[in-house]
Amino acid sequence: MAAAPVPDKARLIDGKAIAAELLEKTSREVERIVADHGKAPALAVVLIGSDPASEVYVGRKIAQCRKAGITSIEHRLPEDTDEAALLSLIDGMNADPAIDGILIQLPLPKGIDAALVLDRISPHKDVDGFHPVNVGRLSSGTGGLVPCTPLGIMMLLDTVIDDYRGLDVVVIGKSNIVGKPVSMLLLEREATVTVTHVETRNLPDIARQADVIVAAAGVPHLVRGYWVKPGAVVIDVGITRVTEPDGTTRLLGDCATHELAHAAAVTPVPGGVGPMTIACLLSNTVRAARMARDA
Numbered sequence: 001m002a003a004a005p006v007p008d009k010a011r012l013i014d015g016k017a018i019a020a021e022l023l024e025k026t027s028r029e030v031e032r033i034v035a036d037h038g039k040a041p042a043l044a045v046v047l048i049g050s051d052p053a054s055e056v057y058v059g060r061k062i063a064q065c066r067k068a069g070i071t072s073i074e075h076r077l078p079e080d081t082d083e084a085a086l087l088s089l090i091d092g093m094n095a096d097p098a099i100d101g102i103l104i105q106l107p108l109p110k111g112i113d114a115a116l117v118l119d120r121i122s123p124h125k126d127v128d129g130f131h132p133v134n135v136g137r138l139s140s141g142t143g144g145l146v147p148c149t150p151l152g153i154m155m156l157l158d159t160v161i162d163d164y165r166g167l168d169v170v171v172i173g174k175s176n177i178v179g180k181p182v183s184m185l186l187l188e189r190e191a192t193v194t195v196t197h198v199e200t201r202n203l204p205d206i207a208r209q210a211d212v213i214v215a216a217a218g219v220p221h222l223v224r225g226y227w228v229k230p231g232a233v234v235i236d237v238g239i240t241r242v243t244e245p246d247g248t249t250r251l252l253g254d255c256a257t258h259e260l261a262h263a264a265a266v267t268p269v270p271g272g273v274g275p276m277t278i279a280c281l282l283s284n285t286v287r288a289a290r291m292a293r294d295a
């Protein structure tokens, strides 16, 4: 009898398709809100300076809002905007009943204290889930708005895992945006979560124990084939733009995906976590709008 065929490719988790489904669902909720309240949810997006990657992401966010029927209000401020002006813009948006969600695109220019700015956003309008009240709610499992990338990661994982209890998950990266909040969501599902980072010793050995790896270190192709146990699920959150000698640019994830044929499933870059982040931003905006209208 012939041996079972050795897979030459891990299953790809199609973030683009799953994000499109979520967007479809969000559009229907937007229609319902318009029918009930006569007004679409509204998201304010603030971009300071002209970082090219930020321009791309903000452009995508606005385009997706339009598709879903969400009103977007864009504020583009110069690189040398002072902190006080930004804080007073936020105060105005907090008080404006026409605005349901506020997103301040990160990173902020040097000279602006990001913590101070994020603290100023009303927790009810904090669709990024970065305000200390929402961070606290997430870590105590008491609701609140949840950061978009971690929410999107869980939705991708949910397509291949139905019971997380006791699974060994290794998170690589300890950022406030991804590593820490995704660890909280996984703990909530009763996975055994190991949070690692650039200073972690023997990272390949630790990663090789994992049933699930969430790679969010921002180091291109950090996770190599020998780091991954056969049959593991790998979520690639990293996205680094590199310029080739011929001037063309390419996006690299944190995983050497071509070495991961022995994984059960992997997410591609692009087309994995990125589109989910944006789709979850829109669904958070609808959630914030519903909470505001039901209040």
Ligand SMILES: Nc1nc(=O)c2c([nH]1)NC[C@@H]1CN(c3ccc(C(=O)N[C@@H](CCC(=O)O)C(=O)O)cc3)C=[N+]21
Residues within 6 Å of the ligand: 056, 057, 060, 103, 104, 105, 106, 107, 128, 148, 149, 239, 251, 269, 270, 271, 272, 273, 274, 275, 277, 278
């Ligand atoms: N306040 C704030 N909230 C954020 O959620 C936030 C932020 N600041 N600053 C930057 C990071 C990064 N981020 C991404 C969103 C979409 C893609 C995305 O759509 N990526 C596409 C490719 C995009 C491309 O072509 O460059 C993909 O992976 O398929 C990536 C990254 C949100 N972030």
